[in-house]
Amino acid sequence: xxxxxxxxxxxxxxxxxxxxxxxxxxxxxxxxxxxxxxxxxxxxxxxxxxxxxxxxxxxxxxxxxxxxxxxxxxxxxxxxxxxxxxxxxxxxxxxxxxxxxxxxxxxxxxxxxxxxxxxxxxxxxxxxxxxxxxxxxxxxxxxxxxxxxxxxxxxxxxxxxxxxxxxxxxxxxxxxxxxxxxxxxxxxxxxxxxxxxxxxxxxxxxxxxxxxxxxxxxxxxx
Amino acid sequence: xxxxxxxxxxxxxxxxxxxxxxxxxxxxxxxxxxxxxxxxxxxxxxxxxxxxxxxxxxxxxxxxxxxxxxxxxxxxxxxxxxxxxxxxxxxxxxxxxxxxxxxxxxxxxxxxxxxxxxxxxxxxxxxxxxxxxxxxxxxxxxxxxxxxxxxxxxxxxxxxxxxxxxxxxxxxxxxxxxxxxxxxxxxxxxxxxxxxxxxxxxxxxxxxxxxxxxxxxxxxxxxxxxxxxxxxxxxxxxxxxxxxxxx
Numbered sequence: 001x002x003x004x005x006x007x008x009x010x011x012x013x014x015x016x017x018x019x020x021x022x023x024x025x026x027x028x029x030x031x032x033x034x035x036x037x038x039x040x041x042x043x044x045x046x047x048x049x050x051x052x053x054x055x056x057x058x059x060x061x062x063x064x065x066x067x068x069x070x071x072x073x074x075x076x077x078x079x080x081x082x083x084x085x086x087x088x089x090x091x092x093x094x095x096x097x098x099x100x101x102x103x104x105x106x107x108x109x110x111x112x113x114x115x116x117x118x119x120x121x122x123x124x125x126x127x128x129x130x131x132x133x134x135x136x137x138x139x140x141x142x143x144x145x146x147x148x149x150x151x152x153x154x155x156x157x158x159x160x161x162x163x164x165x166x167x168x169x170x171x172x173x174x175x176x177x178x179x180x181x182x183x184x185x186x187x188x189x190x191x192x193x194x195x196x197x198x199x200x201x202x203x204x205x206x207x208x209x210x211x212x213x214x215x216x217x218x219x220x221x222x
Numbered sequence: 223x224x225x226x227x228x229x230x231x232x233x234x235x236x237x238x239x240x241x242x243x244x245x246x247x248x249x250x251x252x253x254x255x256x257x258x259x260x261x262x263x264x265x266x267x268x269x270x271x272x273x274x275x276x277x278x279x280x281x282x283x284x285x286x287x288x289x290x291x292x293x294x295x296x297x298x299x300x301x302x303x304x305x306x307x308x309x310x311x312x313x314x315x316x317x318x319x320x321x322x323x324x325x326x327x328x329x330x331x332x333x334x335x336x337x338x339x340x341x342x343x344x345x346x347x348x349x350x351x352x353x354x355x356x357x358x359x360x361x362x363x364x365x366x367x368x369x370x371x372x373x374x375x376x377x378x379x380x381x382x383x384x385x386x387x388x389x390x391x392x393x394x395x396x397x398x399x400x401x402x403x404x405x406x407x408x409x410x411x412x413x414x415x416x417x418x419x420x421x422x423x424x425x426x427x428x429x430x431x432x433x434x435x436x437x438x439x440x441x442x443x444x445x446x447x448x449x450x451x452x453x454x455x456x457x458x459x460x461x462x463x464x465x466x467x468x469x
Binding site: 147151152155156157161164165167168169171209212215216219220 | 304352356359360362363366367370371376379380383384386387388
């Protein structure tokens with residue numbers, strides 16, 4: 001536990017001091033949302049209606065952008081081999097690295113979402129539930145990305161392959177994430193049932209995904 | 223020689239077995255397809271509501287059984303790869319993926335052709351349709367993963383992990399029509415309380431189901447044989463290169 005926390009702290013510190021990746025993900029999020037009105041037309045009512053889905057899709061794409069870096073740097077410089085031989089179970093290594101991705105990428109993206117929501121005429125009183133749904137749903141995003149990143153470790157064009165492998169698995173997160181926000185904005189019904197489903201998806205992937213990622217990592221060492 | 227999975231683990235023995243079975247299976251497939259298609263197009267009555275278009279069902283529904291069953295085959299083979307290290311499990315999974323993708327594509331195409339006259343649209347974002355589209359994307363992802371890792375052993379294990387992760391989609395497809403009340407009709411053949419389809423329509427459907435199953439097994443055996451031979455060629459080439467480098 002202590003070792004996993006130390007690893008988590010190290011990865012977060014590295015990501016923040018390096019800086020680049022977080023900035024690129026945030027910039028990408030801004031650009032995708034900013035070009036959407038050029039494609040859809042500047043009708044504010046239409047934008048308000050598509051805002052929940054658009055914000056979620058742009059968030060998934062932006063989170064994917066940095067996903068192949070979850071294990072890549074440590075794989076390149078050999079520290080992943082050291083971690084694999086160390087006392088910490090490989091599943092715990094995978095979990096800690098996915099969690100670091102969540103803290104350094106998904107949390108900033110979720111916190112940027114209200115600003116982008118204003119651009120899309122998203123109702124201000126629904127912003128707390130927008131951020132809450134994104135904070136609760138994105139652990140699933142990071143942990144599933146961890147599976148994809150470990151499967152494509154060391155491959156050429158791994159980023160493209162990662163998107164093809166991982167995006168279909170994001171469909172449940174997208175469905176329940178968007179329906180939570182839509183229910184809060186327009187109804188009908190309460191936003192809490194889809195919100196609880198979102199929690200369940202996140203919790204399940206936090207438990208199961210590190211096992212799959214660890215198996216994939218072990219495979220890439222052989 | 224008794225028939226068992228352990229016995230077939232030897233690729234050479236599997237090749238002999240496949241060589242012996244394939245002609246018989248091909249004959250069975252042709253006969254079943256002949257009977258099934260004849261019954262489906264000439265014998266089965268037209269539906270009182272849907273008219274002639276109901277005959278699309280005889281391609282669409284068996285393809286759906288096989289397209290989803292094929293993913294189950296891949297998932298079971300993935301267990302075989304990861305747990306029992308069965309040497310042929312990986313070959314079976316790899317050979318099944320393109321076949322499954324094709325059948326899933328057939329489901330999507332025939333479904334949308336059926337949807338136009340019945341629902342007035344080629345495509346809706348209905349739960350059953352959407353989850354099948356996700357299944358198709360999963361097949362594509364699996365094929366892409368196999369293509370991009372060169373070492374067959376590593377590719378097989380990576381794909382097996384992905385296949386097991388993607389298997390959560392299968393129950394979602396099966397029960398999507400029961401959980402969400404959408405455009406696609408609820409289960410009408412395999413449901414508690416028996417089928418709701420008239421026997422005159424149902425018998426040809428089961429014959430076509432058998433025909434598609436035989437077709438799948440036939441294609442799968444041929445593809446597995448091709449994959450084993452491809453791996454042998456690869457090993458031969460590698461030894462050749464190694465010998466050339468030594469001399």
